[in-house]
Amino acid sequence: xxxxxxxxxxxxxxxxxxxxxxxxxxxxxxxxxxxxxxxxxxxxxxxxxxxxxxxxxxxxxxxxxxxxxxxxxxxxxxxxxxxxxxxxxxxxxxxxxxxxxxxxxxxxxxxxxxxxxxxxxxxxxxxxxxxxxxxxxxxxxxxxxxxxxxxxxxxxxxxxxxxxxxxxxxxxxxxxxxxxxxxxxxxxxxxxxxxxxxxxxxxxxxxxxxxxxxxxxxxxxxxxxxxxxxxxxxxxxxxxxxxxxxxxxxxxxxxxxxxxxxxxxxxxxxxxxxxxxxxxxxxxxxxxxxxxxxxxxxxxxxxxxxxxxxx
Amino acid sequence: xxxxxxxxxxxxxxxxxxxxxxxxxxxxxxxxxxxxxxxxxxxxxxxxxxxxxxxxxxxxxxxxxxxxxxxxxxxxxxxxxxxxxxxxxxxxxxxxxxxxxxxxxxxxxxxxxxxxxxxxxxxxxxxxxxxxxxxxxxxxxxxxxxxxxxxxxxxxxxxxxxxxxxxxxxxxxxxxxxxxxxxxxxxxxxxxxxxxxxxxxxxxxxxxxxxxxxxxxxxxxxxxxxxxxxxxxxxxxxxxxxxxxxxxxxxxxxxxxxxxxxxxxxxxxxxxxxxxxxxxxxxxxxxxxxxxxxxxxxxxxxxxxxxxxxx
Numbered sequence: 058x059x060x061x062x063x064x065x066x067x068x069x070x071x072x073x074x075x076x077x078x079x080x081x082x083x084x085x086x087x088x089x090x091x092x093x094x095x096x097x098x099x100x101x102x103x104x105x106x107x108x109x110x111x112x113x114x115x116x117x118x119x120x121x122x123x124x125x126x127x128x129x130x131x132x133x134x135x136x137x138x139x140x141x142x143x144x145x146x147x148x149x150x151x152x153x154x155x156x157x158x159x160x161x162x163x164x165x166x167x168x169x170x171x172x173x174x175x176x177x178x179x180x181x182x183x184x185x186x187x188x189x190x191x192x193x194x195x196x197x198x199x200x201x202x203x204x205x206x207x208x209x210x211x212x213x214x215x216x217x218x219x220x221x222x223x224x225x226x227x228x229x230x231x232x233x234x235x236x237x238x239x240x241x242x243x244x245x246x247x248x249x250x251x252x253x254x255x256x257x258x259x260x261x262x263x264x265x266x267x268x269x270x271x272x273x274x275x276x277x278x279x280x281x282x283x284x285x286x287x288x289x290x291x292x293x294x295x296x297x298x299x300x301x302x303x304x305x306x307x308x309x310x311x312x313x314x315x316x317x318x319x320x321x322x323x324x325x326x327x328x329x330x331x332x333x334x335x336x337x338x339x340x341x342x343x344x345x346x347x348x349x350x351x352x353x354x355x356x357x358x359x360x361x362x363x364x365x366x367x368x
Numbered sequence: 369x370x371x372x373x374x375x376x377x378x379x380x381x382x383x384x385x386x387x388x389x390x391x392x393x394x395x396x397x398x399x400x401x402x403x404x405x406x407x408x409x410x411x412x413x414x415x416x417x418x419x420x421x422x423x424x425x426x427x428x429x430x431x432x433x434x435x436x437x438x439x440x441x442x443x444x445x446x447x448x449x450x451x452x453x454x455x456x457x458x459x460x461x462x463x464x465x466x467x468x469x470x471x472x473x474x475x476x477x478x479x480x481x482x483x484x485x486x487x488x489x490x491x492x493x494x495x496x497x498x499x500x501x502x503x504x505x506x507x508x509x510x511x512x513x514x515x516x517x518x519x520x521x522x523x524x525x526x527x528x529x530x531x532x533x534x535x536x537x538x539x540x541x542x543x544x545x546x547x548x549x550x551x552x553x554x555x556x557x558x559x560x561x562x563x564x565x566x567x568x569x570x571x572x573x574x575x576x577x578x579x580x581x582x583x584x585x586x587x588x589x590x591x592x593x594x595x596x597x598x599x600x601x602x603x604x605x606x607x608x609x610x611x612x613x614x615x616x617x618x619x620x621x622x623x624x625x626x627x628x629x630x631x632x633x634x635x636x637x638x639x640x641x642x643x644x645x646x647x648x649x650x651x652x653x654x655x656x657x658x659x660x661x662x663x664x665x666x667x668x669x670x671x672x673x674x675x676x677x678x679x
Binding site for chain 2: 082084085093097102103104106107132134135137138139140141143144145147148166167168169170171172173174176177179180181185186187188189190192194195203204205206207208209210228231232233234235236237238239240242243244245249252253256
């Protein structure tokens with residue numbers, strides 16, 4: 058039986074020699090004025106205008122990153138914040154990034170049960186039937202999900218992804234300061250995040266791909282390097298999506314334990330540092346995409362340095 | 369300081385003498401053919417056509433229910449399943465229900481941290497700035513959320529809702545069979561759902577409204593009556609959103625423990641039983657809205673029977 062998988066992501070990482078995913082979280086505050094002004098001139102200061110600015114910003118970033126960064130991670134919240142017009146840009150961004158060969162992880166942290174979870178799976182990773190025709194509603198390659206509801210919230214995703222080269226990432230140990238309120242608590246001597254990690258292992262056991270990783274990945278924050286190390290050892294077939302690098306305080310040394318002996322096994326997210334590199338550099342805002350590329354190269358080299366040393 | 373609150377919901381429940389929320393989960397399968405055919409004739413068999421069918425179906429239901437049911441709960445997944453066109457219908461449905469005086473609980477089970485959670489809060493309960501103008505992206509009255517990430521995932525909602533007559537419902541004990549995989553596990557003698565319930569209490573302690581309930585409600589499934597009873601006793605200021613009635617197996621006796629001595633404290637969801645009442649009745653599909661109303665009245669009377677007895 059064909060299984061779901063993250064193989065395509067792993068192959069893009071090998072090809073670009075870059076375990077980075079660029080977060081596309083386009084708040085208006087992050088977008089250069091020249092883009093916003095052109096969008097408002099066309100569509101007014103409105104949700105339509107804002108959405109157009111988001112789209113043009115993203116297109117510029119994708120064009121600048123697509124040959125050196127394997128994946129993008131649009132965060133659904135920043136699109137929903139601009140209404141359905143923003144959500145349309147989520148779909149357009151996903152389509153554009155895929156057309157440019159990038160792997161797209163839709164960061165929605167979706168969760169529900171039964172047919173409702175199936176609807177989310179269809180929305181973000183599958184195809185929906187309208188009578189005898191079928192359509193890709195959003196068309197992402199992978200989706201982040203929250204496992205608080207148990208297997209009923211995950212199995213519908215596995216069913217929808219079966220036979221597709223698509224995967225999921227389940228929240229295990231998140232990067233935020235309060236993640237331990239629940240996730241670090243012990244249940245019969247095991248932390249909640251460890252239990253969630255074991256679930257990921259089990260949910261993915263039928264879908265281990267060519268590179269030894271299953272289609273069910275885990276989100277583990279860069280801000281908790283000890284837990285990254287622990288989970289890497291315990292979950293040898295679980296691919297990690299690692300947020301919290303850069304802005305939230307995680308550095309290259311912190312994320313190094315996420316990788317296996319081959320330098321694989323994880324992809325590290327950077328959102329603001331890449332999107333807003335032009336602000337930090339202090340360059341002309343019209344150069345925002347070039348600045349994003351420079352930051353992505355700097356990050357790639359920074360991530361690869363400890364990996365090269367360990368090999 | 370003005371606080372967030374669920375007072376408006378509670379007042380609608382008192383006014384209609386009905387602790388029911390009608391779930392609006394409009395899969396195409398649930399929609400009468402005459403509506404779908406008219407929509408396809410206008411927009412083709414496409415996501416646009418499907419979206420138009422969803423909207424017309426919802427409008428019919430809202431018209432038939434708005435004077436006897438206090439609230440609707442559109443489930444975001446079923447709108448996302450039809451792409452951004454479906455998400456536009458989510459916004460249109462919310463606007464129409466509010467215009468008809470209904471309280472709208474957007475069932476999105478959203479979760480994230482910091483500025484990303486703030487973006488979800490703005491999207492679903494707040495207003496977004498586009499330069500000097502501001503817009504309501506979706507405009508719901510309350511949002512369901514998932515607390516797996518801890519306080520960092522909830523506080524941004526409290527900030528956005530502050531001073532607004534809006535609230536949230538946090539997943540505590542969900543109605544599905546596998547909810548216990550994590551939620552029933554014991555941490556130092558307390559179940560995960562109990563700990564999540566205590567968080568709800570604490571997150572809501574500054575926002576207790578006129579009727580003794582805070583702006584931070586909890587989702588507790590009808591399928592677990594013992595836990596409903598336990599949580600009602602332990603969380604006297606936490607309002608419950610109760611899924612799992614009807615289709616999932618919970619009956620009126622099962623949900624009775626969710627209510628306080630005044631018959632308040634909870635609202636019980638019914639989605640498919642109301643939406644698809646015409647199928648169960650076997651009436652002409654053109655009467656789907658009237659059938660939905662008949663089922664809503666039946667459910668109201670069924671829910672009120674044990675409450676009347678206990679008073």
